[in-house]
Amino acid sequence: MRYVKWTFWLMLVLLVGGFLHYTLPQHDIVRIVGTENRRVDIGGNSIFWARSEAGMVNSTSRDVFFINAVDARGRPHEYRNEDTGWGWPPYFKIDSFGLQTKAKDLSSTSEAPVWVSVTHYGWRNAFFTIFPNAVGVKRVEGPDVTIIPWVPIIVLVLLVVLILMIRRMFIRFRERIVDPAMVRAGRARNGVSESVEDMRSGARGFGARVRGWFGGKPKA
Template structure:
């Protein structure tokens, strides 16, 4: 039973960590090499990794999606999708897909004359499942090492850790001061009731044995 408990806890925190890693913003410093638009099928489980900002889009089995192609300073490639998040999750309230696409096109550069940009995004990149992170904003930077500090994610995780730690501390105190005494009292009451029943049963048995002897 202990192993099942730890397995459930490990599974829960692993899924929660994955959820945060997917949803929280991250930064890449890249050189934009191209932008394009492509028709994407949305007829399998990977649909959850594509935005559904409108009720109409939820009924579509495929749609046109804008992409931004980039190359990192180490030469590795990365492709971002450019979709509105609307009022959905994560709550980035992105409605400027067209503007961002225009900015990306304006910042396209070559290897000989690079223009480095910091792309703020959320999500994951999976070649096998054709999953792409969603670009939120693009900011020009001086070089491939000029990566912005991720203030939002850092402050969020510190705040969340503090609130969780405080909540856990208060729960431990509540369990120690309120629940444990209440459970102990209930256990004592059950024990006392069991002892009383046992004494009555013994007295009845003694009376029954006496009655049988007299007969």
């Protein structure tokens, strides 16, 4: 049972951690090298793309904005630029056209680099053809600038506080309701056991008296 319990908690931590890592905003310091509008066929990986109502299309094939960039080490970064609308994650993004225009205006070359911070959520996976969704672009001073992730910090702190509150409420509930009920149940069970044992003792005593009446030695 110990291995089952630890496996359960490990799977729960991985599931919650993966969900938070995908959903919470991240920041990349990159240099935008181009923007494009690409026709994409949404298939089995539709969960990693914006919902159709956010893009105002009902087809599984639609045009999607993309932002191409490289970081200070020359590694490529590709972002999709889709509206999230009022769905999940709750970024309420409805300005993908404006963001695409801003990203195009901030494009630069290696000879005259312009470094920007791209705020995004999601993952990049070439095998499943999924891209992080850019939700903001901001010019920064250089590739070594540090962006403090205030939103993830606040969310994680609130999550820890919520977990501690729920744990405290559970402990109080157990102390006030569950533990006294278990004590009362134990006492009742002990009382029933004692009553049954008394009944058995009485029955044995009565049986002994009956046997004594009928099986006693006759008088001389």
